[in-house]
Amino acid sequence: MTPEGSSPSYRRGCPQLAAEGLRKAYGPTPALDGADFSIHPGEVVAVMGPSGSGKSTLLHCLAGIIAPDSGTVRYGPYELTGLGDAQRSALRRSDFGFVFQFGQLVPELTALENVALPLRLNGTKRKEAERQAREWLERLEVDAASGQRPGELSGGQGQRIAVARALATRPRVIFADEPTGALDSLNGERVLTLLTDAARDTSAAVVLVTHESRVAAYSDREIVVRDGKVKDMLAGLR
Amino acid sequence: MSIGHTLLGLLESGPRHGYDLKRAFDEHFGHDRPLHYGQVYSTMSRLLKNGLVEVDAVETGAGPERKRYAITDAGVTDVAQWLARPEKPEPYLQSTLYTKVVLALMTGRNAAELLDTQRAEHLRLMRGLTERKRGGDLADQLICDHALFHLDADLRWLELTAARLDKLAETVAA
Numbered sequence: 001m002t003p004e005g006s007s008p009s010y011r012r013g014c015p016q017l018a019a020e021g022l023r024k025a026y027g028p029t030p031a032l033d034g035a036d037f038s039i040h041p042g043e044v045v046a047v048m049g050p051s052g053s054g055k056s057t058l059l060h061c062l063a064g065i066i067a068p069d070s071g072t073v074r075y076g077p078y079e080l081t082g083l084g085d086a087q088r089s090a091l092r093r094s095d096f097g098f099v100f101q102f103g104q105l106v107p108e109l110t111a112l113e114n115v116a117l118p119l120r121l122n123g124t125k126r127k128e129a130e131r132q133a134r135e136w137l138e139r140l141e142v143d144a145a146s147g148q149r150p151g152e153l154s155g156g157q158g159q160r161i162a163v164a165r166a167l168a169t170r171p172r173v174i175f176a177d178e179p180t181g182a183l184d185s186l187n188g189e190r191v192l193t194l195l196t197d198a199a200r201d202t203s204a205a206v207v208l209v210t211h212e213s214r215v216a217a218y219s220d221r222e223i224v225v226r227d228g229k230v231k232d233m234l235a236g237l238r
Numbered sequence: 239m240s241i242g243h244t245l246l247g248l249l250e251s252g253p254r255h256g257y258d259l260k261r262a263f264d265e266h267f268g269h270d271r272p273l274h275y276g277q278v279y280s281t282m283s284r285l286l287k288n289g290l291v292e293v294d295a296v297e298t299g300a301g302p303e304r305k306r307y308a309i310t311d312a313g314v315t316d317v318a319q320w321l322a323r324p325e326k327p328e329p330y331l332q333s334t335l336y337t338k339v340v341l342a343l344m345t346g347r348n349a350a351e352l353l354d355t356q357r358a359e360h361l362r363l364m365r366g367l368t369e370r371k372r373g374g375d376l377a378d379q380l381i382c383d384h385a386l387f388h389l390d391a392d393l394r395w396l397e398l399t400a401a402r403l404d405k406l407a408e409t410v411a412a
Contacts, residue, residue, distance in 0.1 A: 050397065050400075050401060193372060211397075212390075213357075213360070213361060213364060213389070213390050213393040213394075214364070214368075214386055214390050216361060216364075217361060217364035217365050217367070217368040217386070218368060219365075220365075222358070222361055224354065224357070226400075231354065233354065233357070233358040233361075
């Protein structure tokens with residue numbers, strides 16, 4: 001469901017998401033200082049930079065989780081900063097997917113129920129939601145764990161299920177904040193391969209926040225955030 | 239490391255004799271491998287021939303003639319181009335990168351920009367290797383992983399150096 005409740009016709013448009021002049025301060029400390037950003041459908045952009053540079057704040061502003069002090073975030077025909085809380089929540093549920101480093105799964109639900117949850121919240125009937133959830137679990141190679149609860153899963157399994165859940169609603173933009181930060185190299189690579197392959201197949205854009213170059217190597221291009229300022233390396237090299 | 243470019247960079251702060259150049263080189267870059275006099279003079283004669291330096295003065299005394307070298311405009315351009323050009327990513331190139339960063343700071347150029355450009359070049363190669371891994375067999379994957387881990391180590395060094403640039407600039411200026 002979009003804020004208007006209709007399937008957006010702009011889904012193949014470009015750029016998918018664009019921000020201009022974002023500023024955000026926490027008290028006297030500036031986290032973002034005039035940041036620009038854009039991403040196209042099917043593109044994977046790595047957001048790099050040292051700890052505390054403003055990477056996560058940028059992601060949260062782009063996803064409409066927090067409001068910037070100034071600047072704009074445009075998603076298709078929508079100006080996110082102009083939407084109310086309820087509209088932004090609806091947009092996040094229907095069009096955005098999220099993968100974080102830790103603690104995303106509901107501990108009381110099975111893996112299958114966790115993946116089906118966002119579909120159910122968007123109004124899909126249980127049987128259909130679980131059918132689609134099962135397909136995503138297969139694609140992420142964790143269908144054998146569908147009946148298990150998060151406490152019974154390994155870190156790698158849990159993260160694959162989190163990715164399956166993020167992809168289940170076929171989001172147009174996936175926000176991934178250090179998605180493999182808690183995984184070993186082998187599991188991390190598999191999760192990244194599955195995530196980026198699935199995103200490209202569905203033309204979803206991926207904003208991939210990471211401080212690891214081996215993770216950033218799965219992206220199409222990188223931007224660097226330093227002291228709240230964004231540098232687009234592709235543009236910088238042109 | 240390019241000794242010619244390094245000596246040219248050292249000349250940007252003002253004309254020097256061959257002996258002074260060797261001393262400055264050893265002090266900043268030659269901790270493990272001091273430069274031989276022969277290397278200095280053969281390099282300077284090549285730079286002279288290519289018009290990148292000129293003889294600023296000749297001192298005669300009891301011993302042999304002492305030439306003082308100055309960098310030419312073409313030499314300054316040559317250093318600028320070398321600093322701006324990313325190195326081909328390969329293992330163990332830190333000494334070249336270190337030299338470039340220090341020289342950029344010494345000559346008032348943008349060292350952060352240099353590090354960013356190098357990071358982008360490393361990542362470009364890492365993307366290629368990652369893509370090759372996706373479609374490759376296990377041997378391919380292991381070969382690519384070996385290269386990726388080395389490049390990753392370089393990149394960590396680049397990040398750390400970027401975080402310490404202010405301090406390094408103070409050290410270089412001291």
